[in-house]
Amino acid sequence: MEDNRNFMIAIALTMAILLGYTYFYDAPLQKEAEQARQEQRAAEAKEKGEELPDFGSAENISEGASRHTQDGGMSMAIDRNDALHNSPRISIVSNHLKGSIALKGGRIDDLTLSDYKETLDEDSKDVALLNPTGTDQAYFVDFNWGINGAKGPDADSVWTADNVVLEAGGEVTLTWDNGEGLLFSRTIGLDQDYMFSVTQKVTNRMDVPVKVAQYGRIVRKGRPGGMSLYILHEGPMWSLDEGIEEFTYSNLEDLGRTEKNTAKSTDGGWVGITDKYWLVALIPDSKKEFSAEIYRRGDGANETFYANYFHNWTALPAGDSYEEKSRLFAGAKRVSLLDHYTETQNVKLLNYAIDWGMFDFLTKPIFYLLEFLYNFSGNFGVAILLLTAIVKLALFPIANKGYKSMNKMKILQPKMQALKEKCGDDKAKLQKATMELYKKEKVNPVTGCLPIFLQFPVFFALYKVLYVTIDMRHAPFFGWIKDLSAPDTMLVTNLFGLIPWEPTGFLALGILPIFMGFTMWLQMQMNPSSGDPLQRKIMLFMPIIFTFMLSQFSVGLVIYWTFSNILGILQQWVLMRRQEQIPAIEKAD
Numbered sequence: 001m002e003d004n005r006n007f008m009i010a011i012a013l014t015m016a017i018l019l020g021y022t023y024f025y026d027a028p029l030q031k032e033a034e035q036a037r038q039e040q041r042a043a044e045a046k047e048k049g050e051e052l053p054d055f056g057s058a059e060n061i062s063e064g065a066s067r068h069t070q071d072g073g074m075s076m077a078i079d080r081n082d083a084l085h086n087s088p089r090i091s092i093v094s095n096h097l098k099g100s101i102a103l104k105g106g107r108i109d110d111l112t113l114s115d116y117k118e119t120l121d122e123d124s125k126d127v128a129l130l131n132p133t134g135t136d137q138a139y140f141v142d143f144n145w146g147i148n149g150a151k152g153p154d155a156d157s158v159w160t161a162d163n164v165v166l167e168a169g170g171e172v173t174l175t176w177d178n179g180e181g182l183l184f185s186r187t188i189g190l191d192q193d194y195m196f197s198v199t200q201k202v203t204n205r206m207d208v209p210v211k212v213a214q215y216g217r218i219v220r221k222g223r224p225g226g227m228s229l230y231i232l233h234e235g236p237m238w239s240l241d242e243g244i245e246e247f248t249y250s251n252l253e254d255l256g257r258t259e260k261n262t263a264k265s266t267d268g269g270w271v272g273i274t275d276k277y278w279l280v281a282l283i284p285d286s287k288k289e290f291s292a293e294i295y296r297r298g299d300g301a302n303e304t305f306y307a308n309y310f311h312n313w314t315a316l317p318a319g320d321s322y323e324e325k326s327r328l329f330a331g332a333k334r335v336s337l338l339d340h341y342t343e344t345q346n347v348k349l350l351n352y353a354i355d356w357g358m359f360d361f362l363t364k365p366i367f368y369l370l371e372f373l374y375n376f377s378g379n380f381g382v383a384i385l386l387l388t389a390i391v392k393l394a395l396f397p398i399a400n401k402g403y404k405s406m407n408k409m410k411i412l413q414p415k416m417q418a419l420k421e422k423c424g425d426d427k428a429k430l431q432k433a434t435m436e437l438y439k440k441e442k443v444n445p446v447t448g449c450l451p452i453f454l455q456f457p458v459f460f461a462l463y464k465v466l467y468v469t470i471d472m473r474h475a476p477f478f479g480w481i482k483d484l485s486a487p488d489t490m491l492v493t494n495l496f497g498l499i500p501w502e503p504t505g506f507l508a509l510g511i512l513p514i515f516m517g518f519t520m521w522l523q524m525q526m527n528p529s530s531g532d533p534l535q536r537k538i539m540l541f542m543p544i545i546f547t548f549m550l551s552q553f554s555v556g557l558v559i560y561w562t563f564s565n566i567l568g569i570l571q572q573w574v575l576m577r578r579q580e581q582i583p584a585i586e587k588a589d
Helices: 002-048 080-084 249-255 335-344 360-377 380-394 396-411 413-423 427-441 445-453 455-468 511-525 533-550 555-578
Strands: 089-093 097-102 107-117 126-130 139-148 165-167 171-177 182-190 195-204 210-221 235-240 243-246 261-265 270-274 278-284 290-297 304-311 314-316 321-332
Touching: 089 107, 107 321, 126 139, 126 278, 126 321, 139 182, 139 195, 139 278, 139 321, 165 171, 165 182, 195 210, 210 270, 210 278, 210 321, 235 249, 235 261, 235 290, 235 304, 249 290, 270 304, 278 304, 314 321, 321 335, 335 360, 360 380, 360 455, 380 396, 380 455, 380 555, 413 427, 455 555, 511 533, 511 555, 533 555
Parallel strands: 089 165
Antiparallel strands: 089 097, 097 107, 107 126, 107 139, 139 210, 171 182, 182 195, 195 321, 210 304, 210 314, 235 243, 235 270, 261 290, 270 278, 278 321, 290 304
């Protein structure tokens, strides 16, 4: 009892010391440090002359997707077509993009992807990538200037254009005069794909100098719809001096209402927001240092995400001009295209906007091999079959050894059963006798598992490729298979569409996963059975478990696994036919 009392007193004293240290010593130090940081930021702001605009402020969002009314309510979002008529516009026309640039604010806020449909339906709309402010899913790009000493353009400034259409390979120049002696111009170009070039210029015709800082920002209201899995990143990200860094929407929500993720880059890079198949990325001049920031503002229906960059302040003397160049990628994450921009236009790690994962050393080669086979065959489904055959051929020496080991195990089954009868319940004796038998007959039971285990890395890499690369999206095979990246749609649970019901989850059981389960069961029947009754029951349920599990996966993955099983069955059958009979084994004493 005395020991317990002393123990409790010791705990109380320890807690008192810790609390006293925190309150009387550590807290004042933290307060002084925070005050010093605030003074340092104030000094830096004074040295710069003025901070850049708050990208998340109401005046910068202007006609935002949803705004508070005077009575404290929330204004309703408007239709996309109605929002497009709120500003005069310049049309964007190319083989891969269509949309417009708003002259009010000079924003790129209307882009649709001509090559991609939302669904497989014949009347499906083109994928809308960027949407104007005022809509329920506002998503736009804004290039502008921070100005110290004069008025600069804002969200309500109406620019003048020298053309009514921006075509692929062409340019259009926007101009705006602040009426006080500053003239702004913005020349926007578009290549044959998804890369915009933006050249901003400001001319000081006043009698006094000003400070200017060029910036770009991506503003997105809300989060993308659909289910997102842990194997794929969707959300803001950047590629700076330290490489790729990703920020999930939930991470930004936890960050708080006033905090920001910030970093500097001295060697080029980009900052953007990525979806599963689409990317919007700002690419500043790689020869100049810039700062990047990613953060979230607002809650609920007013939740908005920002991905911005800005250059340092630059003094602009009276009578001089200053120019900054940057680029914008807004389009589909085609592997070949991102590789092209990364290698030929020096956009650092843009090809890693595709989430290849930590096993990219395997995932990327699998994709490039699939792409080669597709170019050869003209069909990604056929390419998957050819890939399966290549994998089987590459693993043939090891698989052949494994299948031989399994066949020997099958021949040894009578002898092993005799050992079990002889040893009875003495498990130690049975294990020792079994190992001696394996050693005598030169059989390694682990070798038989190698054919399956060696396929799992390829299986995972193919799963990743089918899930993250747009090349597989809506890629058809034969018959009812119209999208290799989606689960099988020929469902037995609704009698192949005869019943007006759309099963979900594990009830969405397609015909191809069932056939895959059958081939898996058939292959297991050719293997030696385990002597353990419980293990036999577990193995009996494995094909059923895999059938329901793979029914949720991409049908391309089911094709790979099914064809791999078929090739394995054929290989094992041939080996069983050709293998010489193991000499008769004497019964154990």
